[in-house]
Amino acid sequence: MSEGESESARTVLIAGAANLLIAVAKLVAGLVSGSSAMLAEAAHSVGDTINQAFLLTALRRSQRPADPKHPFGYGKARYFWALLAAVCIFVLGAGFAAYEGIGALLHPRETGSPVISFAVLGVAFLVEGVSFVRAIWQLRSDAVAADASVVDHLRSEAEPALRAVVFEDGAALLGLLLAAAGIALDELTGTQVWDACVSLAIAALLVAVAFGLGRQNAGFLVGKAVPAQMQRGIVDLIGDVDGVDGVIELLTMRLGPDEVLVAARVALTDDYSPDELEAAADEVERRVREQFPEVRHLFLDPTPGDPVSSSCILDPGEPLV
Template identity: 40%
Template sequence: MSASGGTKAIVAALSANLAIAVAKFVAFLFSGSSSMLAESVHSLADSGNQGLLLVGGKRAQRQATPQHPFGYGRERYIYAFLVSIVLFSVGGMFAIYEGYEKIKDPHEIEHWYWPVGVLVFAIIAEAFSFRTAIKESNPLRGKQSWSQFIRRAKAPELPVVLLEDLGALVGLVLALGGVGLALATGNGVWDGVGTLCIGVLLIVIAIVLAAETKSLLLGESAGVDEVRKIEAAMVDGDTVTRVIHMRTLHLGPEELLVAAKLAVRHDDTAAEVAAAINAAEARIREAVPIARAIYLEPDLYDEAAAKRGTNPGMTPAPDSSPH
């Protein structure tokens, strides 16, 4: 996995979650708090998720084969999608079930100092992991807002770790609130309510992750800046006069496919056109290094056909019809 894949953030999150999962489970054994049990399962699920991200990053590095000529870059998207499934089922649904059971049959929390102490420790550890993920994300985020970064990032690992860490911190606060209210009122129902809130939170995060990863699996185009750089690199103003139409597709976070039809002058020789196409490919790779697979087709631009919308190479207008 490349540095942009956020390996450091994943390892930091994995280390924190393993330690926290053990501590939470010990606290559950001593206190009987359902919030602690839900949080321990949550941390265990997060640890498994970070393991999945590392496995996906490793498998994505395999060389292309005749059966998979564009390589295995999308494996990172597949494993990120598996993370959302684990978070939904193991984390969210279990917490909702456990919260329901605790509300139906509440019991007092014993040895209150165990869950409170572990939750404080977990908040500190998760905050460290979250800080690492933020530091790793900032160079890639640039001027984008955090919501824009999560929606537009082509590498899935950092958005996944960011959302998991944010969910973990909010979940810990909810667990601490549930345990605190249960201790203050002597009513174990509050512990169950806190557990239910944790379950709902995890399911919401899992749905967001699934939606974003689904978009990557379907195939996203290059970003606006990359598209502009590619278009500018294609046209030399001499042999290549304009871009008739272009399509881009991410084969993986650091692998981009570019396919375009370029307008050339009608009186250029085949040798001149071939040289211009080769030069355009070189300029594209220099401008956008992740453009690995480039297919350029020379053609003659028909302005009348383009205006009528009958030019098959014309980029279609955005669909304004309701979906």
């Protein structure tokens, strides 16, 4: 396991331990106070705890070496388990929160003293805050290493487990604020409507998080290309090698957070001997792997230069999608 993966594993473990302790505290507070918002938050934390188990499984299974049945390795297992984590958020967290909210609206119940609930929410906010800050710190460090902004890195290239922790902890902090607001409004107005409405708001929040995470991981599972900036860098590196007139077509696919497959159709110089062309291919591979270590698989399709192929060569200034 690489240093970055070890950091992700530690981040997930910290988040999982925090969520487990918080889930128990929220459940006790919810049962004692009768607050549907607290019970919804307890379900939220239980769902997050199960998610951490999924994410740790993803980190472990993705480390399996390539074999004849999976020649490109198991890197995409991370996206599969992260997708399951998103489904878990939707089913357990959002489902139970919506159930509690609707039940509280249809059948209002008396609530007890809010003191315990506020105390648990305060401690939970501190614990979740520590986990969230650690995740943001790692995300920022990874973004700097990838020469990208934090937001762009989170949207595209971030480790799936880290991305899930950032989204989950951010949603947890917002959910805690919503729960506190609902309980406070109930106390001020003397009704149980706000507590129930907050449960529904927490359900909507979890649906949004689940959809966002699910959509991102599904994109990687079906074969997402690397960012245009990296594609342009690969095209430029290949085109600068002696014996290569240019790149006609470039195909890329991310196999994992640190694994990329590249296939390129290149136009070759006509007057090069087979030995010289082989040397050029070796130089292409050396340069690409040196500049982009995450490129684990590089396939070149050499095409002798001719007027037709030359007209199809990618221009250095042409944007890649």
